[in-house]
Amino acid sequence: MNDQRTLSTVVELDSHEAGVRFSARGPRFTVDLDPFLNIDLFRMTGPVFAPHPHAGFSAVTYMFDDSTTRFHNRDSLGDRSMIEPGGLHWTVAGSGIVHDEVVEEVGRLGHGAQIFVRLPETDETADPYGMHFSSGELPSGELAEGVWLRVVAGEAFGMRSGVREAARAHVYDVVLGPGARVEIPVDPGSRGLVMTVQGAGRIATPVSRGTLGPAGLAVFEQGHGTVELEAAERGARFLFGAGRPLRTSAYMYGGFCLSSRERVTEAVDRYHSGDMHGLLTAP
DSSP states (O other), X not given: OOOBOOEEEEEEOOEEESTTSEEEESOTTOSOBTTXXXXXXXXXXXXXXXXXXXXXXXXXXXXXXXXXXXXXXXEXXXXXXXXOTXXXXXXXXXXXXXXXXXXXXXXXXXXXXXXXXXXXXXXXXXXXXXXXXXXXXXXXXXXXXXXXXXXXXXXXXXXXXXXXXXTOOEEEXXXXXXXXXXXXXOOTTOEEEEEEEEEEEEEEOSSOEEEEOTTEEEEEOSSBSOEEXXXXXXXXXXXXXXXXXXXXXXXXXXXXXXXXXXXXXXXXXXXXXXXXXXXXXXX
């Protein structure tokens, strides 16, 4: 691959709400993020969603450090864990799970990212499993003055996350002080995205550049060259994701996304038959 890396999308995103206890900002499945399916940056202060199923991809919850409460994760695999600020729960849904997540203390803020990651066709119906990490178990460090990065998944700058999943996605939480900048290496065969969490700034590849406002989303394509992020005068926090695109078909129905209609139908049948269990019937 001899082409230089380019930006294919630079937009500002709208927010949506579910009552008074939940708001989120994301592309809502309208932008090609392959190997990611969708990402929502959310703020939650109370119960919103009933227990629900997923199959065919990974459903990931990462909590930002400014959350003022923990997130309670429950699922049909038997998990009953608390996602603390700076922590992560990565559910590889595979053939199917049922889960719900809610703030531990009603009225306090859970601020995080809900990340959906596609699975390769060979893995999307495999047995489900979950991985849980505290903030201290996710490697992080100050790379330079005003530049801090946590490796949520994948590896960067000599730091490697403990997340193990078939798509081999990379996810970084990047915090930049006023005017600070960082160049992030990306494999030439990978594409990815950057979302503004807080603040504003700029993004650049060897041949493209764009502005990331307070609700910014940028998508960068495969090619040679790093991805440079720079904060505006008040600093910024960005969520960075990258991975090799899977280029497989995506058929969606509710919380299911698989590579064929037949597999979606099979997942729906497994859910209705009780094969995915439930929160009260977990093994």
